[in-house]
Structures are given as structure tokens and as C-alpha cells.
Amino acid sequence: MKNFQTVEEKNMNKSVNNKIEKAIFHMRKYTLILLSIIISASGQQLTSQKKKEIIEVQKLSSKGPNAAPNRKKDEGKGPYKRLVIRGGTVIDGTGGPPRGPMDIVIENNKIVKVQNVGYPGIPINESKRPEKGDYEIDASGMYILPGFVDLHIHSGNQFKAPDAEYTYKLWMAHGITTVRGVALGPTEWALNEKERSAKNEIVAPRIYVYDRPGNGADWKGGPINDPETAKKWVRYAKKKGIDGLKLTSPRPQIMKALLDEANANKMGSVAHLAQIGVADMNLIDAARLGLKNQTHFYGLFEALYKNNDVQPWPYDMNYNNEQHRFGQVARQWNLIHEKGSPEWKALIDELLKYNFIIDPTMTAYVATRDVMRAQTAVWHEKYTLPSLWDYYIPSRYNHGAYYFDWTTADEVAWKNFYRVWMSFLNDYKNAGGRVTVSSDAGYTYNLFGFSSIEEMELLQEAGFHPLEVFRGATKHGAEAIFEPKGEDIQFGVIRPGLMADLVVIGENPVENIKVLYGTGAVRLNNETAEAELVGGVLYTIKDGIIYDAKQLLKDVEMMVKEQKKERGNLKKLDWK
Numbered sequence: 001m002k003n004f005q006t007v008e009e010k011n012m013n014k015s016v017n018n019k020i021e022k023a024i025f026h027m028r029k030y031t032l033i034l035l036s037i038i039i040s041a042s043g044q045q046l047t048s049q050k051k052k053e054i055i056e057v058q059k060l061s062s063k064g065p066n067a068a069p070n071r072k073k074d075e076g077k078g079p080y081k082r083l084v085i086r087g088g089t090v091i092d093g094t095g096g097p098p099r100g101p102m103d104i105v106i107e108n109n110k111i112v113k114v115q116n117v118g119y120p121g122i123p124i125n126e127s128k129r130p131e132k133g134d135y136e137i138d139a140s141g142m143y144i145l146p147g148f149v150d151l152h153i154h155s156g157n158q159f160k161a162p163d164a165e166y167t168y169k170l171w172m173a174h175g176i177t178t179v180r181g182v183a184l185g186p187t188e189w190a191l192n193e194k195e196r197s198a199k200n201e202i203v204a205p206r207i208y209v210y211d212r213p214g215n216g217a218d219w220k221g222g223p224i225n226d227p228e229t230a231k232k233w234v235r236y237a238k239k240k241g242i243d244g245l246k247l248t249s250p251r252p253q254i255m256k257a258l259l260d261e262a263n264a265n266k267m268g269s270v271a272h273l274a275q276i277g278v279a280d281m282n283l284i285d286a287a288r289l290g291l292k293n294q295t296h297f298y299g300l301f302e303a304l305y306k307n308n309d310v311q312p313w314p315y316d317m318n319y320n321n322e323q324h325r326f327g328q329v330a331r332q333w334n335l336i337h338e339k340g341s342p343e344w345k346a347l348i349d350e351l352l353k354y355n356f357i358i359d360p361t362m363t364a365y366v367a368t369r370d371v372m373r374a375q376t377a378v379w380h381e382k383y384t385l386p387s388l389w390d391y392y393i394p395s396r397y398n399h400g401a402y403y404f405d406w407t408t409a410d411e412v413a414w415k416n417f418y419r420v421w422m423s424f425l426n427d428y429k430n431a432g433g434r435v436t437v438s439s440d441a442g443y444t445y446n447l448f449g450f451s452s453i454e455e456m457e458l459l460q461e462a463g464f465h466p467l468e469v470f471r472g473a474t475k476h477g478a479e480a481i482f483e484p485k486g487e488d489i490q491f492g493v494i495r496p497g498l499m500a501d502l503v504v505i506g507e508n509p510v511e512n513i514k515v516l517y518g519t520g521a522v523r524l525n526n527e528t529a530e531a532e533l534v535g536g537v538l539y540t541i542k543d544g545i546i547y548d549a550k551q552l553l554k555d556v557e558m559m560v561k562e563q564k565k566e567r568g569n570l571k572k573l574d575w576k
Helices: 017-025 032-040 048-061 164-173 187-198 227-240 252-264 283-289 322-332 342-353 362-369 371-375 386-392 408-430 450-462 466-473 475-485 549-567
Strands: 083-090 099-107 110-116 135-138 143-146 148-153 176-182 206-211 244-247 268-271 293-295 357-359 502-505 521-525 530-534 537-542 545-548
Touching: 083 502, 148 164, 148 293, 148 475, 164 176, 164 537, 164 549, 176 475, 176 537, 187 206, 206 268, 227 252, 244 252, 252 268, 252 283, 268 475, 283 342, 322 362, 322 408, 342 408, 357 475, 362 371, 362 408, 362 450, 386 549, 408 450, 450 466, 466 475, 537 549, 545 549
Parallel strands: 083 135, 083 143, 148 176, 176 206, 206 244, 244 268, 268 293, 293 357
Antiparallel strands: 083 099, 099 110, 143 502, 502 537, 521 530, 537 545
């Protein structure tokens, strides 16, 4: 297998710019003082203006966004003592077939009745319908799903998305009523936003806060360098109101301590098993230690290596060079035991034994398969902030902006990688495993809300039936949150007794998942012979409160317009 090496990359270790790159990439580990020292020591390759710009970007990137404003009186209707949604076709989240017409009765924030009221093509017998509500929605010809759960989100930061309202409304406009922040933002800020959302003081999805060990402004225990300190931090996090752990690749002894304590305290766990640690602990190693949930793919392929123990990186490999980091990882697609092999089946069987949930976040890397397509997505013009676009553009100091010299060979490797990855996910699902939906938006040209729908499309590409996709985005997403707590789900299925978190759309998403995008889907009108946009979520209902999804998108569009006025128009592809 040929390893890619550009001239630039071959000389990188000899370049003073590499010092800057390393320091900036590890911004979260080093202080800004150290960053400044490194930059100042780097010689004269960068102008003083560029050095100032880099430092300013890092300062802003280290700060969470502005808290969402209080919900206005005209933002959301309800909850009502009795809300009735009439005549819709229900996709209940279990994987069962759509059925309708159905009437759904909601009292305050709970579903109390889901009633079959007739048959397609036959007038409804009004005498058999539930009694009149305080407020009603005529959902005739519409489809109703449980609110979507996105299990991997970040809120952005002061540089790329300075206002949390922007990300919240993009999520809500796409029917996402629950998110798992990994992490949402700075710990105390995230916990406060979680509380405000729970009280519906803000327009935002329901928030669950997962955090990295050692975080918390009032944590006095120091770095998590030993098992006992790890356990102390978990107990601290539990007391603080943190719902679960976002893990990378600590030493196995520390990983076990974290997981043992988290499981004992009924806290969740999810891991991005970083490449720097998978040689010491791959996916099945972590699952044996008590990990319940994986995000991304790291550690999965390494658990299936055929003739290798570690990935055979090129000799000039440098993980801190993000084009190396993300360009090379896809080159392991053909290093593993084949689909259907005993080893492939054994891994699936053992993960099933642990009731393991895979949260792939394929959309986080989908640009690697076709970066030009990602750059030119139709939603960027209206809904991508100029500041966010600035973050996307290739850069050595913005995480995920690694398309320094992205080649056809890189994209081919990633296409092959996705083919194998998708095959495993589908086989895991077919064997009874649970695969959920998440996005990790805000990087690699992925836009909040839109990327969650793209993840659903990718699961269908992997072989999932749309009803299996929606089950992953609803019921299984809810199970990922509540099972660690030892509780039954409180949302995720349209069922009496569960929370009134719903998505109402005018088109059939089973026929075409694209209709869930805020921009809709293009369809030729056979009567007018004109192309037109159809779809987009109509109503997002959270806790029985009805939000106009189209209006939420208009609010986002206005935010983008305002920033364009302040900063200049979105510079899409004006490369110098």
C-alpha cells in the first residue's frame, strides 16, 4: 500500500512552522502563555500580524458561546392542558410500519393517547375521535415521528459560533429535541444551559451533559493520573450533575477505574478511542473494561487487524499534523479480517454480549470522501455563519480543517474505508446490535442540524431501512441515555406515558430522508413542469411545546445575515 507524502509533509519536521502547528493543535493542553512563547520562538516564517491572529483565534476558541437568550413569548405554543394532533401518519420509533390516520392526545408534556381513527381513503368517523383539545393541529397528510436524539454534539465556541441560540435553533429546526453534549461547552456553562432547557426557559433541545475527566472549575483533585483520582473525579462529577463521561484513551488502569465508578454511580460513558491510544486499548479492550458506547470508529478496525498489531504508519507520520492524522487513518480499511470471517463474527458477538451501543458519527468524516461536495452544500449560503466558514477553511490551527492538500487518493481511501465500516455497522444491526445517530457538527464543513439528517442518509447507505434509521435516531438514542441510569426511556417512542417530544413533517421521510433537511428536497411538479422544494420539518414539539420549525430556520438565517453585515459576506471558495 502506497503511503501518501507530499513534499510539504516530507519537510514538515524540519520546518519551524511545525512547532506552531503542534502547539496550536494541543491548545487545550497548553496555556496561551506557552503558545505565545512557542510562536515567538518560531523564527520569522510568520508575520507578526498572523501570529496575533492565531493567538486571538485560540483565545476565542477556548471560550464557550454566549448563553441562549430567554425564550420569547411568541417562541413556542403551549404546553396545553390538552393538545390534540389529528389525522397524522405515525412512525412510532420502534421500527414498526407507519400507520394512520391517528390522533395523538397530549396533556401538558405527556402523551396520554395514541388512537387509530380510521383507514386511508375513507372519511373519518368523527364520533370515534378523542374529545376536543385546548389546542389542535390538523396533521392530515402529515407524518409524525418521535423527537430525534443526537448523541454527539458540541455547541461551538466564541470564534466559530459565538451564540448558542444559533446551534440550538438549527437542531430544533431539524426535529432534534434531545442532545448529548460531549462536551456541550465549559462544564458550568453546560450545566446551566441544561437546567434552563429542562425548564424550557430557552429554545433548545433537552440537554444531557457528558464531560471529560478532570473538568470542572471547582475540581481540586488535580490531573487524572491514577485510578484513585479517577474515581474521585467521577464522584465529584456525579454530585455536580454531570450525566456521563466523555473518554478518549487513558491508560487501561485509569479507564477501568473511571468506568467502574461511573457504572456504580449510574452514569453513562462514551469513548472516542483516540489513535494515540488504540495500540494500548482498542474497542473490545475498552468494552471488556466496562465501556458502554463508542463514538466514531476508533479502535474498531484495530480490534480486527489480521497481520498487524499497530497501524503501519508512514515513517514520517506525525499525529499532530491533522492531514496525516485523518488522511492516514482510512488506510487501514484493508488490514482487517474480512466480512463474514470468524474474527468479524466473534467481535460482533462479544459486543452484543456487553449490550454495546455504536454511535458512528459517520457524517463527521463524510467530507473526506468528497471534499468539494461538502464545501458546496446548498445550505451553506443561508445558514452557515461567516465565522463558522472561517473555521472550516483549511488551516493548521483549527481542528478538523485538515484539507491542506487533499488528494483523489485520500478520497479513494476514505471511500473504501466507509464501505467496510458501513458493512460492519449493518451486520451489527442485523445481529441485534444498536446503532444510533449523531453528528459532531461544527467541523469539516458539517453544519449543525443538517449533519444529523445526513447521518441518517449515511445509515441508509450502509444498508439500514429508513425505519431502522429512525429507530436509531429515537428509541435507541433514548436507551443510550437512560440505560446507564437504570431507568426506562422517557421519550424516543410515540407511546402513552412518554414525553411529548415529536416531529411533524408534511412529506413521507420513509420514502425520502432528504425531506427532513431544512432546505427540503427538490422535486419536479408534474402539473407545472417546474422544479420545487418540498419538505422540511413543520413542527418540532418538545415537552408539549409546539415550535414552528420553519420560523426557527428563519431566525438562523437572520443571524447569518446580521453577521455578514458585520463581517462581510460569506467567502465560500475564494481561494487566493
